[in-house]
Amino acid sequence: MASVALCVVRVIPMSRFTIHDLADTIDARAAAGGEASYTRKLLDRGAEHCAKKFGEEAVETVIAAVENDRAHLIAESADLLYHFLVLLKARGVKLEEVEAALDKRTNMSGLEEKASRKG
Numbered sequence: 001m002a003s004v005a006l007c008v009v010r011v012i013p014m015s016r017f018t019i020h021d022l023a024d025t026i027d028a029r030a031a032a033g034g035e036a037s038y039t040r041k042l043l044d045r046g047a048e049h050c051a052k053k054f055g056e057e058a059v060e061t062v063i064a065a066v067e068n069d070r071a072h073l074i075a076e077s078a079d080l081l082y083h084f085l086v087l088l089k090a091r092g093v094k095l096e097e098v099e100a101a102l103d104k105r106t107n108m109s110g111l112e113e114k115a116s117r118k119g
């Protein structure tokens with residue numbers, strides 16, 4: 001008798017929302033006046049404050065990962081990415097510049113990239 005292979009595919013709904021959409025929102029909030037905006041509040045407190053918030057979110061993400069709490073990890077990752085983009089904005093770095101740095105590494109392994117940093 002022919003055996004039947006069962007393949008279970010978990011379907012995750014695709015969102016059209018991208019990290020670039022969030023970066024655009026952050027740009028718009030940065031350009032706007034002093035109306036109520038958490039982003040505006042963070043940027044007004046300066047890059048060092050934004051860096052501190054990013055660090056806090058990084059620690060919260062680490063804790064969620066170590067605890068193996070999937071939903072918590074996703075939520076903290078979303079906070080982390082938001083605060084990462086605000087930090088880049090505070091220091092005048094474009095997301096595209098980070099992507100370009102990643103793009104340069106696409107043809108080398110992580111081990112090669114690590115070695116290229118030494119010396």
Ligand SMILES: N=c1c2ncn([C@@H]3O[C@H](COP(=O)(O)OP(=O)(O)OP(=O)(O)O)[C@@H](O)[C@H]3O)c2ncn1[C@@H]1O[C@H](COP(=O)(O)O)[C@@H](O)[C@H]1O
Nearest residue numbers: 022025026029036037038039040053056078079080082083
């Ligand atoms: N994606 C986010 C987002 N993720 C996380 N956060 C905020 O980041 C904070 C997480 O940090 P904490 O847990 O330390 O919260 P907290 O103690 O309230 O923070 P602080 O008072 O210490 O600053 C929370 O206040 C979250 O609401 C975000 N705030 C905003 N956005 C996006 O940014 C857009 C613009 O927001 P506004 O600038 O408020 O209009 C929104 O439409 C969202 O799309």
